[in-house]
Amino acid sequence: MPEIIFQIAIIVTKIVILTFMVVLPLVPLSVYFERRFSAIIQDRVGPNRVGIPLTLLGFKKDFHFFGLIQPIADGLKLFLKEDFTPNHVRKAFYWMAPALTVVPALITVCVVPFGSPISIFGHSEKLVIADLDIGPLFIFSVASLSVYGITLAGWSSNSKFPFIGGVRSTAQMISYEIALGLSIIPVLMYYGDLNLSTIVQQQADHGWLLLPLWKNGHLGLPDLNTALFWFPAAIAFLIFTISIFAETNRMPFDLPECETELVGGYHTEYSSMKFAMFFMGEYAAMVIGSALIITLFLGGWSIGFGLDAWVSDLHIGDIYFGGLIHMGCFLTKLLAFILFFILVRWTVPRFRYDQLMKLGWVVFFEAALINVFLAALIVAAPQLKSVIITSGAVLLLIVTAAVIWVAKVSEDTTKVLRA
Amino acid sequence: MAIVKLQRPKLNFGEKIYFGALIKGFFLTMSHAIKTLRGKSVGAESLASSGLGITMQFPEQRWDEHMPEYYRGAPALVTDEQGRERCVSCQLCEFICPPKAIKITPSEIPSDDPWAKVEKRPLEFDIDMIRCIYCGMCEEVCPEQAIYLRKDYLITGLKRADMVHDKKKLYEIGGTRVGLVNKWNELK
Numbered sequence: 039m040p041e042i043i044f045q046i047a048i049i050v051t052k053i054v055i056l057t058f059m060v061v062l063p064l065v066p067l068s069v070y071f072e073r074r075f076s077a078i079i080q081d082r083v084g085p086n087r088v089g090i091p092l093t094l095l096g097f098k099k100d101f102h103f104f105g106l107i108q109p110i111a112d113g114l115k116l117f118l119k120e121d122f123t124p125n126h127v128r129k130a131f132y133w134m135a136p137a138l139t140v141v142p143a144l145i146t147v148c149v150v151p152f153g154s155p156i157s158i159f160g161h162s163e164k165l166v167i168a169d170l171d172i173g174p175l176f177i178f179s180v181a182s183l184s185v186y187g188i189t190l191a192g193w194s195s196n197s198k199f200p201f202i203g204g205v206r207s208t209a210q211m212i213s214y215e216i217a218l219g220l221s222i223i224p225v226l227m228y229y230g231d232l233n234l235s236t237i238v239q240q241q242a243d244h245g246w247l248l249l250p251l252w253k254n255g256h257l258g259l260p261d262l263n264t265a266l267f268w269f270p271a272a273i274a275f276l277i278f279t280i281s282i283f284a285e286t287n288r289m290p291f292d293l294p295e296c297e298t299e300l301v302g303g304y305h306t307e308y309s310s311m312k313f314a315m316f317f318m319g320e321y322a323a324m325v326i327g328s329a330l331i332i333t334l335f336l337g338g339w340s341i342g343f344g345l346d347a348w349v350s351d352l353h354i355g356d357i358y359f360g361g362l363i364h365m366g367c368f369l370t371k372l373l374a375f376i377l378f379f380i381l382v383r384w385t386v387p388r389f390r391y392d393q394l395m396k397l398g399w400v401v402f403f404e405a406a407l408i409n410v411f412l413a414a415l416i417v418a419a420p421q422l423k424s425v426i427i428t429s430g431a432v433l434l435l436i437v438t439a440a441v442i443w444v445a446k447v448s449e450d451t452t453k454v455l456r457a
Numbered sequence: 458m459a460i461v462k463l464q465r466p467k468l469n470f471g472e473k474i475y476f477g478a479l480i481k482g483f484f485l486t487m488s489h490a491i492k493t494l495r496g497k498s499v500g501a502e503s504l505a506s507s508g509l510g511i512t513m514q515f516p517e518q519r520w521d522e523h524m525p526e527y528y529r530g531a532p533a534l535v536t537d538e539q540g541r542e543r544c545v546s547c548q549l550c551e552f553i554c555p556p557k558a559i560k561i562t563p564s565e566i567p568s569d570d571p572w573a574k575v576e577k578r579p580l581e582f583d584i585d586m587i588r589c590i591y592c593g594m595c596e597e598v599c600p601e602q603a604i605y606l607r608k609d610y611l612i613t614g615l616k617r618a619d620m621v622h623d624k625k626k627l628y629e630i631g632g633t634r635v636g637l638v639n640k641w642n643e644l645k
Contacts, residue, residue: 078493079486081501081510385482 052167053148060369061147065321066109068376074105075380113314121310124195131194136312139187139319142180143326149173150329151235153339153365154242154350157358165339165361166235173234174222177330178215181285184323185211188287188294188304191316195307203303206391207287207294213398214284214291220406221277224270224413225334238338242346246337247271257343263420270413275335277402277409282327284398287320289383296388328375329368336371339364400448404441408434524608529591531609532584533631534624535602541572542628543603546579550595550604558588559595582624586612605631 070085077084088111089102123132148167155162170176185207192204225247229237245252248271250260259265284291295303305316332338340346341364350360389397415430422430471477492498496508505523507514536542546563564580566573595604607630614620622630 075490078490078510081489081493081498081512083507083509083512083514086509381483381486385486386479 048163049167052165056152056165056167057144057147060152061144061322061325064325064369064372064376065318066113067373068321068325068380069112069317070106070109071373071377072380072383073108075377076384079381079384116311116314119310121312124307126196127307128194128196131190132307133312135187135191135194136308136315136319137187138190139184140315140322142182142184142187143319143322145180146177146326147329149176149234150326150333151238151338152368153361153363154239154346155358156361157353157356159356162358164235165365169233169235171233173232173237174226174330174334175232177326178219181323181326182211182215184319187316187319191308192294192304195304197307199300199302200304200306203294203300203306207304210284210287210291210293210394210398213395214281214402217277217398217402217406218281218285220403220410221274221281222334223406223410224267224274224417227410227413227417228267228271234333234338238333238340241337242340242342246340246342247335248275249337249342252343263416266416266419267413270409270416271335273405273409274413275331277406278334279331281402282331283379283382284394286323286327288324288379290386290389291394292388293391293394298388324376324379325372328372328379332368332371332375336375339368341367400445404445408438408441411437520610521608524610528608528610529593529606531586531607531612531622531630532589532591532593532595532604532627533607533609533622534582534604534627535631535634536628538633540633541575542578543601543634544579544582544599545575545577545601545603546582547577547600549598549600553594553598555592555594556588556590558585558590559583560585579624582627584622584627586614586620586622587617602634605634607631 074084074086084105085108086105087102088105088108089100090107091100092098093100123129149170151164151166151169153165155164157163188207189204192200192202192207195201225237226232228247229240231237231240241247243253244250245260245264248268250264250268251257253260260268283289287294293299293303295305300306305313308316339361341349346364349363350358352358352360352363411434415427415434419427489498493510496506498506498511500506501508501511504511505513505518507518513520534542534544546561548561548563551559551561560581560583561579562581563577566575566578572578591606593606596606609630612620
């Protein structure tokens with residue numbers, strides 16, 4: 039019995055620490071980064087004032103901390119605002135929708151490995167809440183639920199623009215979920231495993247998927263097969279990253295909420311903390327999306343360059359704390375990728391809706407599919423005879439050419455009336 | 458006849474595939490970000506930036522020394538070199554003032570005053586700085602060159618009454634103006 043209580047205590051501790059003390063604070067932090075980074079991109083300063091107002095207490099100087107406390111001030115402001123529910127909304131769904139966007143994003147945290155196992159007094163504990171054997175599938179299945187929040191918000195608001203936003207979100211989600219799922223099949227084939235912890239461990243041992251420059255703790259060029267697999271991996275990375283942008287409704291694909299077209303999209307009718315929940319959901323999805331990309335393609339918590347085994351072995355007495363260093367590495371990568379997300383948002387203009395659909399269905403879907411075959415060919419090559427490999431490659435080329443030809447022929451060539 | 462058929466530009470493969478433009482965009486935004494951090498943004502110099510972008514950060518840095526010559530700040534009354542108040546309360550500024558910010562109560566100068574020949578001076582001269590639009594018409598219309606727009610721009614107050622500049626405050630801002638200011642002289 040005490041064993042079970044001990045287990046539950048560990049799980050609760052992990053949930054509290056990883057979800058509420060690591061991922062949730064990342065949300066306001068990324069909002070802050072968004073504002074500061076966009077500011078410096080636009081030659082501005084951004085929020086740099088909010089801090090501890092020591093001058094109110096009679097001190098000489100305020101502490102600003104570069105404005106890092108700004109998100110807290112924003113949150114407080116949103117709490118104090120009037121939570122207005124318009125008369126014309128469908129109340130139950132209107133109240134449910136914000137929670138439905140936040141919760142899935144936070145649930146998916148549970149399969150992300152944050153670091154290598156920490157060992158205390160002989161008791162080893164993995165830095166992942168639930169070490170599921172279906173990691174990415176779990177993330178996809180749960181994360182795609184968050185579209186219900188957006189769609190319900192759009193529908194229950196019972197007004198035009200939010201409704202259009204909700205419908206757009208649904209269509210977008212369906213189009214990109216396919217590319218998202220297909221694009222990581224090569225990765226899963228390569229590792230032969232769906233457990234994210236195992237995938238990261240393999241990357242730590244044999245080089246990251248996009249940087250396979252070490253093996254078993256030694257720097258060195260990869261063998262031919264691994265080097266060849268870099269190409270499908272890069273294509274998968276590209277498709278996956280762009281699809282994640284679409285999934286999280288980030289800038290080039292933020293059609294569900296584009297301010298210039300739909301006022302505010304699905305959250306037009308929301309105010310106060312309900313609006314903040316949408317905001318939080320969006321940023322939490324961004325954090326999880328980045329975490330997933332890093333875990334699958336960029337080595338997760340691995341420091342790389344053959345240092346991981348050494349780091350995992352660091353210990354003081356019986357406490358192996360290498361996992362914490364790995365966790366720091368993971369969070370660094372996460373922040374870097376979030377900054378990349380932000381850079382994309384302030385660089386790339388929004389797609390038109392038909393461009394978005396075309397990109398999803400005509401380009402990425404096919405590219406991901408062909409990429410699966412290509413990866414399969416490369417993964418299976420060592421076991422096959424050269425005749426089969428050659429014929430496979432030829433077949434792949436023919437299929438690719440056919441797909442490109444079909445895409446070209448089916449292209450809409452109607453003359454634009456505006457001329 | 459007058460129809461001009463515009464051809465959409467034909468995009469080549471590189472332009473269609475879009476990635477080149479993306480990379481270019483990343484370089485552009487990143488170069489802006491880096492320039493901002495180094496305080497080398499375009500226009501940072503002339504806008505007296507704080508070293509981060511082109512923004513001057515207000516309470517620490519002020520416009521004061523960067524104010525252009527022609528800046529129109531708060532209107533104020535001036536005295537001449539003998540300490541005489543120049544205003545003769547002709548009320549032209551009060552009448553010209555578009556937002557009706559100026560209110561003058563005229564009064565006569567008693568005959569035993571050394572400046573008795575001026576005959577009039579304002580008893581009260583109030584400018585409501587909430588109404589003032591800094592147009593400078595009072596300055597332009599004043600025949601005695603008694604009211605000027607100074608460069609004071611931080612007009613603040615905690616209540617409406619604070620924002621009404623009375624005569625004392627106006628002279629305090631204005632100070633003395635030495636010499637004849639040749640505003641309407643023959644050169645112009």
